[in-house]
Amino acid sequence: MIEREDLTGVRKAAILLLTMDEELSKEVIKELSEEEIELIGQEIARLESVPREIAVRINDEFTRKLHEKSDHIIGVPAKFRGLLNKSLGEDRAQSLWDHLRTEEEKAGKFLKVCDARILSNILKNEHPQTISLVLSNMESKKATEVISYLPAQVQSDVIVRMAHLERVDRKIIEEIEGVLKDQLESIGVVEGRRLGGVEVVAGMLNQMTRGMDTEILEAIEETNPELAERIKQLMFTFEDLTKIDDKGIQMLLKEISSEDLTIALKGTSEALKERILGNMSDRAAKILREDLEAMGPVRISDVDKAQIKIAMVAKRLNEEGKIAISGGGDTFV
CATH class of the missing domain: 1.10.220.30 (Flagellar motor switch protein FliG, alpha-alpha superhelical domain)
Incomplete structure (x- = not known):
């Protein structure tokens, strides 16, 4: 969720462009340089939703129109891609869009290719909350493999924290990924964003061998029976x-x-x-x-x-x- 203090100049420009009439936004895009379009596009790619109050604050003249919509502007990246197509033509828009998506995905790419044992070796010295954030940005199969190499006393703590995750500022995720990448590259490892929650935990436990999943569930049940029950409901054996x-x-x-x-x-x-x-x-x-x-x-x-x-x-x-x-x-x- 966007907060007021997060409103940089580029972010304001991105939200303003999204709240404009389509024809007007088309004309604006035509006047921007490719560098400016790229900066705004990168910002839009990071946006998941824009609270109505923020949009109204940035562009008061559209207050009435925004109040007729829901609390958030839905389909932000898709809307921007549509604007690019109409403003720049399909070929140029496709090229720019592919570049934007590539840049967006680069940050977590190294986690996908990094050996699970090496990654767990680095993570084991981190705070459990940091570990939970990292694992929540990975596919459940890879996260399961990584957590299996962590000390037993850390596993249940991390699982509980993952289950409680709902939304984390993208900047925090990027900072953690950056630090991990530096550490991985320093030991010769060279070469997302789906956050955790009950679904990810259930997916991980589904792929654990008999005994390990039971131990972790029992540990969660001791501290939070309700959470353990929610996880069980989503598991399939x-x-x-x-x-x-x-x-x-x-x-x-x-x-x-x-x-x-x-x-x-x-x-x-x-x-x-x-x-x-x-x-x-x-x-x-x-x-x-x-x-x-x-x-x-x-x-x-x-x-x-x-x-x-x-x-x-x-x-x-x-x-x-x-x-x-x-x-x-x-x-x-």
């Missing part, structure tokens, strides 16, 4: 396949390999095993039973990986609307 109807189970079976399924069923309940077998043809079910009987001991870590893999496929199918996952009368999202 292999055992939750019982919440899928028969049609959904059959669709899921088409999306997974028989090898993954066989290994996953080695470590599951008899009820779920029979539910899966009951949704297969007699011949396929017979083959699977024989494979399970013939299979020797399987490492728990391999079972975990297979179950996580299948659970993630089920979650994807649910998100795509192809299957329904329900429990307690509510749809599992």
